[in-house]
Amino acid sequence: MGRYKSFLRQRYRAILGYTGLICLISGLVIxxxxxxxxxxxxxxxxxxxxxxxxxxxxxxxxxxxxxxxPKKATSLTLQEGSVIVVLAWLVAILVGTVPFMTIQGLNFTQAMFESTSGWTTTGLSVVDVTKASRLILLYRSIIELFGGAGLAIITLSAIAGPVGSGLTSAEGRSEQLAPNVRRSAKLVLAIYTGYNIVGTIALKLAGMGWFDAVNHAFAALSTGGFSTHPESIGYWDNAVLEIVTIVLMFAGGLNFVTAYLLLKGNFKSVVRNGEIRFQALMVPLCSLVILFGVAIGLYPQLGKAIRVSIFETVTCFSTTGFATVGYTEWSSIGWLMLILMMLVGGGAGSTSGGIKQLRVYILYRSLRWEIRRMLMPTRSVTEPSIWQGERRHFLQDDQIRQIGIFVFLYLILFCIGSAIVAAHGYSLQESLFEYASTMGTVGVSVGVTSADAAPTLLWTQILGMFLGRLEFFTVFVGLVRLLRDTRPILT
Structure with missing residues (x-):
């Protein structure tokens, strides 16, 4: 027992040390x-x-x-990485409330909501942006920027020496761009930084001022969605600006491995990638449904209707949350499409939230395989596969089972959260929409989220944003491991 206690204390010295590095970086971000x-x-x-x-x-x-x-980089298990991620995110969110309370005058619940929304790249807001200082507006965009990059990714790029994959896996980014985890993290940050520089310049050239361009580039590429105007991108009503923003939202919602392959010119691997094929089918399909089911009836000019249908599809699929129009006048079919897209979310290993397109694609492939297996001779052997990056992956039963459990848990919590929102007096349609946006870390709203919303409603959304960004297994494993280890360490 004494040896085990000594081992735990040694491991938690490393855990607290690495958590300290993330806190140092978070302090500089603030x-x-x-x-x-x-x-x-x-x-x-x-x-x-x-x-x-x-x-x-x-x-x-x-x-x-x-x-x-530790003086030498220590490999982290997935459980230890989960503890670090949960601790670091909780501390960053908690300390991140202070500027909102001291400068913006929010109470603790409102400040906790805004901080959680920023760090988790959700974009739902209780701040009146028309009365907020430029420092507060920039602060919101910056915490989205770093929350999108992932605190674990930033940390790995700063740690000297090769580090095990436990920390990056706990962040939900199991795929690497390079064999060495630290080099892979640096490549992710290099791509992310390049995106933001190019995005800022492009938005400026498209018609924004520099301040707006910086904020919206940060928000688009982190798939966060905080805007400097209540009308979001609709404030400008500029087709060129919307096109640039769509490209940036696509980039933010794209798996970093896929983005790396694009930059290398490996188009063959990109084209056969399952997520890319899924997007190539679903984005045009959903845009057409919204165009003919909603937009043409509401917006007389065909050009405007097309712009709205494409933009709102991309903003929900990428979980960015920018908007060009309001949704209160939309028909039920439009609301349904947006809810489904927000539930699915963006690419795995990207800055976006939701169930993730890769999981949905894997379930689709598994369904096809199961049907085919039922129709094949009894002794036939076959196995479903998908392309990820440059490699073909054969799907194992345990992987499919874990994805099925995750999706089931996600939908259960979505139903519970929606029920709590509905219990506050909102319609079922509004409740489903708002909580899909919350858990998917999307950020579009139909008016449920506001500064005067009930504290119980805001805390329900805070929990949904946190779980949606870090994913349930990471939070569960991190908290259980932390609680389980605390007693033997202290006794």
């Missing part, structure tokens, strides 16, 4: 909006609201990192 003071010096009196919490979190994180982290 402080980073102060760079905008060079352009907006009149907001200098607001600086303390970012500087104090960011500095405290950064110093505590630095202390943990220097004192407890």
């Amino acid at each position: 402080i980073s909006p102060l760079l905008a003071l060079l352009a907006y010096p009149e907001e200098l009196p607001l600086a303390w609201g970012f500087l104090v919490p960011g500095a405290i979190l950064g110093l505590v994180g630095l202390g943990l990192w220097q004192l407890l982290a």
